[in-house]
Amino acid sequence: MTKRDSFTPTRFELTRHSGAFWRVTFDNGPLNLIDAVMNVELHRLIDEIEDDGQVAVVLFDSANHEYFLAHYEAGSDMSPLDALEPSAASPWLHWASLLIRLSKSPAVTITALRGRARGAGSEFALATDIRFASRERAVLGQFEVAVAAIPGGGPSTRLPGIVGRGRAFEILLGGEDFDGELAERYGYVNRAVPDTEFVKFVDAFAARVSRFDVRTLAEIKGFVNAASLPDDVALKAEMRAFIEAVDREPATTLIGKGLKAGWGQPGEFELNLGSQLAKVTGAR
Template identity: 45%
Template sequence: MAQFAIETVTPKIRKVTFANPPVNVVDAGTVAQLSDIVDELSADEQVQVVVFDSATPGYFYNHADLGQVPELLALTAADSTPLFIDLSIRLTKAPFVSIAAIRGRTRGGGDELALAFDLRYASREEALFCQPEVAIGIVPGGGGGDRLPRLLGRDRALEAILTSQDFDADRAEQYGWVTRAVADAELDDFVTAIAARIASFDRASVLAAKAQINRATLPPEADLRASWAEFAGSVSWPGFQARVPQLGKAIAEIGLDEIERNLGHYAGLINEQA
């Protein structure tokens, strides 16, 4: 089933809307479909700006689907690079500017995809950010441990990853996790204006400037591959194996919606029980 819809806003601007209800988990289909979309848009020389948003209320790109970890690990690009890592690299290098309009929860693998976008604008009232991996006994694998330190600094990246807490948009803006927090009622118009302004400039100069900044700021690709390998190994650790049943029990008792809406809180409680 298609999880993405592509809208032509103007000849130079596309909007890619994600929907994988009820809570927008990132599964193998998400990664494969988004990879194809990035290829498609990269091949279109008209495209200069792409806006990424969500059609699922309360969620942007959520964490990976724990029930599909084997399938996610099995996805590879033509050169045998894990497809998730290949996708995140191609997003940062894409011949267009990617802009995330973030409403709702953005966690784990979904946050790692958001970190690969060029610009991230977050709803002040609705956006939440979290890297919950450590709380469930594994490590980030899709770039969270590589990109967040470059954006937040070492100590704040440690706080974000080691506490596995939810961070609201104001704190995310303060830390540098997002480009800017914007009032929810203004978010769409704000992102539209930014996209239109960038699309009005010469494409060659926009992409050359992006390439310069990429050289100065992006983690080495070898580090991203190493983090994925560490993540792949961590799913067999006893701590993760002990916590997965506890998480399933909590979902059955409390309900998926409540757990997902307050995952940072419940991750701590699950840990106490594991």
Template identity: 40%
Template structure:
């Protein structure tokens, strides 16, 4: 890799690239993270030495908690640079992540909610700390719907009923339940997670590139949503997130310390459940 990034640190070990997100104070997905991700995916879109990419977070409490709701237009504008003005959405940027000519692994500790979960879903594989991982799609609790891939991926991975449960309840899933439902590949004891991911990444990194990418491409042709479906979900999110209901509920959460390292963000599922019901 030749480029340095403000919110992503990279380290190349043979054919395996480690990419660690670090965007204090809590790793919100904002314009800076999206700008760096666009740049990294552009580099990874060109076949080179990297065969496997492992994504993780420098923050033990937050992988990605969700998008920065105060900067939706700004991060959307950055996302457009990854796919053009017609594809100005995180959903299409994450769709590009799913298609890069390298195997992508997400190593999860902490919370991955909303677009954070959708980033993980766009990766080829997800391995999570059994004791220290939380996944959630909280959008319906805010008054909108997932717009960056969750509807497409979770329905394929879980089936209709479980996808509806995950999306409509806006509840937190621990790693063991997420594994049982198919949200992640495996829940691994925290003390073993690093070694496990290093081992599986190194194993695949030693295999022929052409075979890895050919197999990934064939599976993608069966398992990935179409761009039209991704765009439709993104458009619905953009419409609903600007609505009165979503704005009202977000304002209540901000009064409680939302988007800071406090109880509201740590226990977001509970905070959403406590909000006043609105039509």
């Protein structure tokens, strides 16, 4: 197979610790917002993993200890997605496709949550194989219900198999934040680790797994995926429902209220988004 030219991402740093162990460190402005450029670069990352064939583990972390991935940037320029295969339905489907590819990647994917991961940030974490959280610093949540929107990146389809039906409803319908300790109790993450031990623990686990035979790891992942991953059709249907929801009332008005109040901007509103967005949009 002919390998693609190497690339230099702008929204994250790619560190190849070894042929088998890669690290992706998100670093995109003060909130680590997801945008179309990051979407394209993550698709390219998965291309590289698939082309390489020797990557056993990819560890995702963040240079910003307040935000792992805050959420998708509302109103961001979609034109960079033109670099990907065109989607007749909507460019938003590239996000759903990315998360499907991430889950099915031959490499074991590990999320190191040290900071906030809400909305699409939470969706990204849920699409990875293993999630570790800093007990004191991690925050996860799906806030979309507060703006009359359906989460688009698969949490309604993935969460029931991860945390159970009732807890999936609680996460999605409550729109509240979950700290590392509660996320561990619910199964939202594998384990919550004290922050003082977090980096050492996650790095050691990722390095340990990366030393095992890459083919064996991929085969184990394949069997687990076959038993546990939701259907691609359902995941893409969820994104289509999101696209429809954000284009109708009351979502358009509520999203505007949230943006005016500080959604997507550094400050107290974003730090406490789970409670603040619901308050501004009238849920409480």
